[in-house]
Amino acid sequence: MCQDYIYDKEMEQIAKEEQRKAWKMQGKTTHKLCVKLREKYSTWEPTKRELELLRHNPKRRRITSNCTIGLRGLINLGNTCFMNCIVQALTHTPLLRDFFLSDRHKCEMQSNSCLVCEMSQLFQEFYSGHRSPHIPFRLLHLVWTHARHLAGYEQQDAHEFLIAALDVLHRHCKDDNGKKANNPNHCNCIIDQIFTGGLQSDVTCQVCHGVSTTIDPFWDISLDLPGSSTPFWPLSPGGDGSALNGESHTTGATTLTDCLRRFTRPEHLGSSAKIKCSGCHSYQESTKQLTMKKLPIVACFHLKRFEHSAKLRRKITTYVSFPLELDMTPFMASSKESRMNGQYQQAVDPFNNDNKYSLFAVVNHQGTLESGHYTTFIRQHKDQWFKCDDAIITKASIKDVLDSEGYLLFYHKQFLEYE
Amino acid sequence: MKMEDMPLSGPDNTKLESLVHDIYSELVEDACLGLCFEVHRAVKQGYFFLDETDQESMKEFEIVDQPGVDIFGQVYNQWKNKECECPNCKRLIAASRFAPHLEKCLGMGRNSSRIANRRLASNNNMSKSESDQEDNDDLNDNDWSYGAEKKAKKRKSDKNQNSPRRSKSMKHKNGELGTIVTSEPYKYNFNTGISYETLGPDEVRSLLTTQCGVISEHTKKMCTRSQRCPQHTDEQRRAVRVFLLGPSAPTLPDADPVVENDGFDIPDGQTLMSRLQWEDSSDISPTDSASSKASTNPSDSRRPKKKKRPSLGLNSGGGGGGGGGSSSLTGGSSSSQSNISLSTKKKRPKLSAPSIPSIYDDLN
Numbered sequence: 001m002c003q004d005y006i007y008d009k010e011m012e013q014i015a016k017e018e019q020r021k022a023w024k025m026q027g028k029t030t031h032k033l034c035v036k037l038r039e040k041y042s043t044w045e046p047t048k049r050e051l052e053l054l055r056h057n058p059k060r061r062r063i064t065s066n067c068t069i070g071l072r073g074l075i076n077l078g079n080t081c082f083m084n085c086i087v088q089a090l091t092h093t094p095l096l097r098d099f100f101l102s103d104r105h106k107c108e109m110q111s112n113s114c115l116v117c118e119m120s121q122l123f124q125e126f127y128s129g130h131r132s133p134h135i136p137f138r139l140l141h142l143v144w145t146h147a148r149h150l151a152g153y154e155q156q157d158a159h160e161f162l163i164a165a166l167d168v169l170h171r172h173c174k175d176d177n178g179k180k181a182n183n184p185n186h187c188n189c190i191i192d193q194i195f196t197g198g199l200q201s202d203v204t205c206q207v208c209h210g211v212s213t214t215i216d217p218f219w220d221i222s223l224d225l226p227g228s229s230t231p232f233w234p235l236s237p238g239g240d241g242s243a244l245n246g247e248s249h250t251t252g253a254t255t256l257t258d259c260l261r262r263f264t265r266p267e268h269l270g271s272s273a274k275i276k277c278s279g280c281h282s283y284q285e286s287t288k289q290l291t292m293k294k295l296p297i298v299a300c301f302h303l304k305r306f307e308h309s310a311k312l313r314r315k316i317t318t319y320v321s322f323p324l325e326l327d328m329t330p331f332m333a334s335s336k337e338s339r340m341n342g343q344y345q346q347a348v349d350p351f352n353n354d355n356k357y358s359l360f361a362v363v364n365h366q367g368t369l370e371s372g373h374y375t376t377f378i379r380q381h382k383d384q385w386f387k388c389d390d391a392i393i394t395k396a397s398i399k400d401v402l403d404s405e406g407y408l409l410f411y412h413k414q415f416l417e418y419e
Numbered sequence: 420m421k422m423e424d425m426p427l428s429g430p431d432n433t434k435l436e437s438l439v440h441d442i443y444s445e446l447v448e449d450a451c452l453g454l455c456f457e458v459h460r461a462v463k464q465g466y467f468f469l470d471e472t473d474q475e476s477m478k479e480f481e482i483v484d485q486p487g488v489d490i491f492g493q494v495y496n497q498w499k500n501k502e503c504e505c506p507n508c509k510r511l512i513a514a515s516r517f518a519p520h521l522e523k524c525l526g527m528g529r530n531s532s533r534i535a536n537r538r539l540a541s542n543n544n545m546s547k548s549e550s551d552q553e554d555n556d557d558l559n560d561n562d563w564s565y566g567a568e569k570k571a572k573k574r575k576s577d578k579n580q581n582s583p584r585r586s587k588s589m590k591h592k593n594g595e596l597g598t599i600v601t602s603e604p605y606k607y608n609f610n611t612g613i614s615y616e617t618l619g620p621d622e623v624r625s626l627l628t629t630q631c632g633v634i635s636e637h638t639k640k641m642c643t644r645s646q647r648c649p650q651h652t653d654e655q656r657r658a659v660r661v662f663l664l665g666p667s668a669p670t671l672p673d674a675d676p677v678v679e680n681d682g683f684d685i686p687d688g689q690t691l692m693s694r695l696q697w698e699d700s701s702d703i704s705p706t707d708s709a710s711s712k713a714s715t716n717p718s719d720s721r722r723p724k725k726k727k728r729p730s731l732g733l734n735s736g737g738g739g740g741g742g743g744g745s746s747s748l749t750g751g752s753s754s755s756q757s758n759i760s761l762s763t764k765k766k767r768p769k770l771s772a773p774s775i776p777s778i779y780d781d782l783n
Contacts, residue, residue, distance in 0.1 A: 007463055054468075064477070137521075
């Protein structure tokens with residue numbers, strides 16, 4: 001008898017199972033305000049086989065905050081900076097990274113043309129430790145074959161590329177769940193889990209005040225800017241949001257919150273756009289308002305800087321200030337309801353962390369409408385920012401990031417729930 | 420009795436203190452034991468060593484934060500010579516020119532369908548392999564030139580591929596970029612293609628007795644025209660035979676059979692053209708001479724709309740063009756083009772021109 005503590009595998013398994021059940025039980029009866037944990041988090045423990053492998057490979061590298069692993073340049077294949085900047089943003093999306101690095105994609109596509117597999121490969125490249133820039137030619141080929149409308153050697157819009165890429169990934173991911181249903185509302189692929197939100201559109205009849213609501217899925221929010229041909233100011237009444245996000249109005253600069261307020265303001269659809277009201281059974285004037293029904297885990301804001309109206313095509317370079325931390329509560333459909341019920345001042349609920357977001361990637365465009373260059377700022381290791389300019393990755397300061405013009409802004413939910 | 424109400428001294432106090440002490444020590448013990456057990460378990464189960472990392476490796480991956488170098492400590496802009504294999508045609512393409520190559524390779528993009536249509540329309544004696552060469556890979560890659568801007572601008576406003584203005588913008592582009600045709604062949608060793616590789620030496624030998632056999636850079640297929648095919652020079656035919664039958668030759672001056680001959684408007688940059696070396700001086704292609712308009716290339720008359728291109732020599736056809744070496748490795752400066760010796764020979768512009776309609780007008 002060695003008199004030492006021992007760890008019996010079976011006993012441990014039983015204990016683990018019981019603990020898990022107890023946790024689940026607890027979760028069901030928990031108060032609404034507490035974080036909902038449906039599954040007990042258990043740390044990883046290596047199996048015997050894994051241990052053996054690890055023992056044979058002593059050159060272990062741990063990703064610390066001063067480590068370059070996870071960062072890699074991308075060669076420009078000929079005006080493909082629009083693609084490179086989106087790839088940088090996606091590879092630094094924490095949830096997506098975790099999904100791919102833990103090999104969660106099981107490919108069911110026959111040929112070699114699965115874009116999700118290519119993404120997986122891309123993550124492997126980024127975490128390989130190689131210092132030379134990666135050449136994303138296969139990615140380009142795959143995206144062009146699957147999204148023909150994008151193909152063509154010309155400078156393209158990064159936002160367009162993002163949507164097309166997400167769409168192809170989403171289509172290829174569907175095979176993962178074995179769900180053949182083409183119903184976009186029921187897809188549970190990783191792309192939908194991370195990027196898809198719900199936008200609620202309420203059309204209120206001016207006569208009977210009946211509201212007709214529709215909810216549409218979205219991957220990004222496109223925001224109009226001041227200086228475009230559509231008028232920006234004035235915004236709707238109600239000082240929601242601006243103080244909340246700590247942005248100063250005194251400087252006069254437009255903030256992201258301003259843009260969001262404008263996006264969610266009630267818009268009177270003039271007499272030329274009468275909607276058939278089911279309550280009145282006739283065409284009436286109405287107001288329309290957009291709010292967020294469901295926020296995605298990663299919210300992408302697209303500042304509409306490229307104007308392509310009939311008479312002019314130009315780039316709007318108005319500076320828009322955006323925060324590091326963003327609270328989306330004032331723009332939610334639920335907030336709107338409480339506003340409508342008379343509660344104008346929204347007490348900020350410190351325990352409600354559902355709508356708090358942190359900035360993690362910014363895509364910028366320098367130059368003119370016809371010719372320009374895209375770069376990305378990405379966040380790594382909590383507070384370090386890096387500038388990705390095709391093959392060149394350099395360290396950047398938070399100030400650099402916040403002072404930049406901003407074209408695509410990527411925010412990540414701060415608090416996640418395990419499902 | 421509430422704790423606050425308790426007097427600070429008194430017999431009960433010692434009990435209180437010992438209680439507090441008990442609680443405190445239990446908390447501390449719990450914390451310590453917890454850690455002990457964690458470590459003990461790790462050692463017992465054998466995974467304690469996982470925490471150790473290799474110091475040297477870690478040092479290699481430290482972030483560098485100095486001006487002039489990136490986070491890996493590398494100097495900027497040293498990645499000019501990267502290459503990749505096109506998933507479609509399996510050729511090795513310079514990475515910075517992969518996108519324009521792919522566009523044509525896949526037959527997408529505005530010009531590819533035009534090119535394809537023309538090719539189909541005029542397909543006479545041209546063998547299929549030759550007609551595949553439409554590549555002008557090079558176009559300007561990283562830098563945006565005026566022409567490219569125009570093209571992009573146009574694209575944004577009018578995505579219709581059939582727009583009548585398309586050709587116009589292409590002309591601009593052509594002029595500015597002056598690319599043309601593959602320069603790659605001159606740059607790297609010829610990658611063995613599939614088609615002739617699958618043939619045995621005897622088959623190759625017999626083929627070469629009847630056919631021109633010059634291997635197309637683009638499709639890696641051998642030219643199936645007669646031994647006197649005007650697209651290729653004797654030099655090339657000799658080289659191919661050496662390559663295939665004799666000791667392997669290092670690089671093939673690949674003929675760019677394409678037809679580019681006709682497509683281009685004779686550029687105004689004649690000087691450039693004159694710097695290009697032609698194998699047979701006898702046929703100085705009309706591009707060499709100032710009066711390109713006088714060229715025998717009937718294709719010129721086909722495109723009266725084409726504007727003068729300010730620069731860069733496109734190998735306009737005048738027979739044979741093909742290939743000018745546009746290499747525009749980096750932004751296509753004209754000087755780089757002139758360094759390329761054209762092996763394509765426009766032997767008999769008169770002869771070739773008629774048979775080859777300007778398919779590649781823009782090649783670029």
